[in-house]
Amino acid sequence: MSCYYPLLGLPHGLDASLSYSSHTLNQRAGQQPPFPQQHLLELALYGIEAGAWRLRDTLTVPTHGDRVVLASSYGLAPGELLVAVPVKKGTLLDSHTSILPEPSSKRVDRSPVAERCRLAFHWRGISSSYQGEYPLRMAELAAGSFLSFDPLLKPDPAVGRSLVLLMTISRQHDPAALTLELFDGCSRRLLGCLSHRRNSCTVVEVPEGGWSAGPLVMRGSGWVGIPIVLRLSRLELPASMSVEHTHPPTELFWEQDRLPGSGQVKRTWLSLPLSTSSA
Amino acid sequence: MKPSSLAQTLRRSAGRLRHRWSLPYATFAGPPAGGSVSDLFLWWGEGGGTRFVAENTLALLTGDPINVKHRLTFFDADGTLFEEMDWLSSEIYTTIEPGALGLPLGTFIHATFYERSSLPPQTQALLNLQRAHRGYCAYRRQPTSVWSSVHGNVGGITSGATDADHDHELLARRRSKFLYTPQVHLHNSQTVRLFFLNPCRHAESISIFLNSVDATSPSAEPLHTLLVPSLGVRSCILQGKDGYLTCLSRLPMCRPLVFVEEAGTSDHFDVFHT
Numbered sequence: 001m002s003c004y005y006p007l008l009g010l011p012h013g014l015d016a017s018l019s020y021s022s023h024t025l026n027q028r029a030g031q032q033p034p035f036p037q038q039h040l041l042e043l044a045l046y047g048i049e050a051g052a053w054r055l056r057d058t059l060t061v062p063t064h065g066d067r068v069v070l071a072s073s074y075g076l077a078p079g080e081l082l083v084a085v086p087v088k089k090g091t092l093l094d095s096h097t098s099i100l101p102e103p104s105s106k107r108v109d110r111s112p113v114a115e116r117c118r119l120a121f122h123w124r125g126i127s128s129s130y131q132g133e134y135p136l137r138m139a140e141l142a143a144g145s146f147l148s149f150d151p152l153l154k155p156d157p158a159v160g161r162s163l164v165l166l167m168t169i170s171r172q173h174d175p176a177a178l179t180l181e182l183f184d185g186c187s188r189r190l191l192g193c194l195s196h197r198r199n200s201c202t203v204v205e206v207p208e209g210g211w212s213a214g215p216l217v218m219r220g221s222g223w224v225g226i227p228i229v230l231r232l233s234r235l236e237l238p239a240s241m242s243v244e245h246t247h248p249p250t251e252l253f254w255e256q257d258r259l260p261g262s263g264q265v266k267r268t269w270l271s272l273p274l275s276t277s278s279a
Numbered sequence: 280m281k282p283s284s285l286a287q288t289l290r291r292s293a294g295r296l297r298h299r300w301s302l303p304y305a306t307f308a309g310p311p312a313g314g315s316v317s318d319l320f321l322w323w324g325e326g327g328g329t330r331f332v333a334e335n336t337l338a339l340l341t342g343d344p345i346n347v348k349h350r351l352t353f354f355d356a357d358g359t360l361f362e363e364m365d366w367l368s369s370e371i372y373t374t375i376e377p378g379a380l381g382l383p384l385g386t387f388i389h390a391t392f393y394e395r396s397s398l399p400p401q402t403q404a405l406l407n408l409q410r411a412h413r414g415y416c417a418y419r420r421q422p423t424s425v426w427s428s429v430h431g432n433v434g435g436i437t438s439g440a441t442d443a444d445h446d447h448e449l450l451a452r453r454r455s456k457f458l459y460t461p462q463v464h465l466h467n468s469q470t471v472r473l474f475f476l477n478p479c480r481h482a483e484s485i486s487i488f489l490n491s492v493d494a495t496s497p498s499a500e501p502l503h504t505l506l507v508p509s510l511g512v513r514s515c516i517l518q519g520k521d522g523y524l525t526c527l528s529r530l531p532m533c534r535p536l537v538f539v540e541e542a543g544t545s546d547h548f549d550v551f552h553t
Contacts, residue, residue: 019462019464021460024460027458029527034501035488036490062492065492113459113532128550151332154332155374156425156426233424237423238423238546239547240419240420240424240547241547246430249339252411253336253408261408261409268339
């Protein structure tokens with residue numbers, strides 16, 4: 001499964017980067033020495049401009065090494081998103097296109113584990129990362145639904161600021177506004193209704209102590225996305241931070257029950273009527 | 280079984296047989312009915328400790344608070360049963376802080392148990408769905424640091440449907456030899472701890488190689504070779520290294536959990552699974 005890699009524009013004081021290597025992640029070992037297969041690739045960086053994809057840069061990935069790309073190098077505003085598309089070296093790329101090019105794959109056999117790169121976040125001189133990706137299959141979905149809970153937002157006395165970064169990548173851009181609802185999972189009270197867009201990143205600042213006593217639930221219909229939770233230490237403490245993404249509901253179930261189980265979870269939470277009263 | 284379901288099952292079975300060398304879990308073994316399957320999680324008793332966020336699958340399925348017994352079963356670094364602890368909750372996600380266990384390094388699994396008779400019939404039916412527990416661990420470098428979260432990695436360790444059942448089956452299987460190259464460039468300035476967990480039935484060997492970024496040929500000698508016991512964990516520390524690591528093993532997914540400390544920092548480390 002080939003993948004896209006997001007580069008996110010973040011609020012002041014924060015930066016994001018991705019580092020993409022020439023190495024195959026996972027492969028069957030042969031008789032050869034233990035060295036992963038190398039690939040001659042370039043990273044094409046695309047962003048949305050005037051409703052279509054525009055090629056912002058092309059970067060060579062060194063053989064036996066990696067290419068690091070910083071969001072701040074491209075002056076990305078908070079919520080702006082560039083997509084790094086790995087392509088074979090020398091591929092002719094359109095400078096403007098309506099459909100994002102298909103990413104090249106470093107897979108060499110059927111070994112499990114999706115392809116990925118290092119997605120890192122930087123703040124006060126420290127970095128935190130995860131091995132991330134945005135699967136092509138997700139980027140090709142014209143519909144779908146989004147549902148996420150708050151296991152990564154549990155109380156932590158050292159945390160001064162929490163952000164949820166929600167990204168949606170679509171190969172074929174559609175500028176229509178999408179609705180992201182945030183609600184209390186116990187009281188079923190609507191806490192906020194945000195406008196989310198494809199090929200952008202919605203930055204949700206979660207207040208210290210949360211919005212309400214119950215668990216935070218986020219949902220949307222007609223689109224899919226990946227949430228990343230970023231937690232930063234209180235400013236009076238030495239800098240420390242955490243970055244991780246939440247599992248999609250399919251991961252709550254084993255093998256053949258993934259689809260029926262996650263389908264039931266989604267039916268339950270996506271159809272919940274919400275109240276708007278503050279009582 | 281409907282003909283279309285039968286055809287689907289046959290197709291799936293044929294695919295599993297054909298590509299069994301690449302599958303992380305036993306081809307036809309299944310978890311016990313009404314039970315759960317857990318990832319194998321790292322217990323790190325040093326620094327600022329370990330905490331765990333456990334999911335209540337039935338509450339997530341129904342949208343209502345449902346009483347659940349969360350059980351964490353701890354193993355020492357050699358994979359020997361160390362302790363079993365239970366927590367009761369009705370939340371959809373519960374933070375569990377076991378505190379000091381007297382275990383500097385080990386592993387644990389998560390199981391959930393529900394009192395079937397107390398559930399309405401339509402909720403009882405949802406217990407037939409096989410629950411996977413891939414919850415979130417968090418580690419701190421110092422007690423005053425932010426908890427750094429990381430989700431489950433690989434496991435396939437079953438627990439039965441009732442809390443009186445303390446047996447586990449290990450579904451992860453050894454595979455053909457694989458090379459796993461985490462997509463992270465290590466630098467000289469870093470102290471890097473690698474943790475390898477083994478959810479398979481037998482001890483497995485791992486050889487760790489360094490691919491220098493300017494090398495045109497691989498290093499033939501491993502930096503480390505570890506023998507990880509079943510349900511156990513082994514770790515190693517790398518300092519002053521520059522390049523990418525490649526792990527050679529027969530583990531179903533030889534994905535180390537990584538703690539990276541930068542020189543000059545005392546409160547933060549970058550925690551991630553590969």
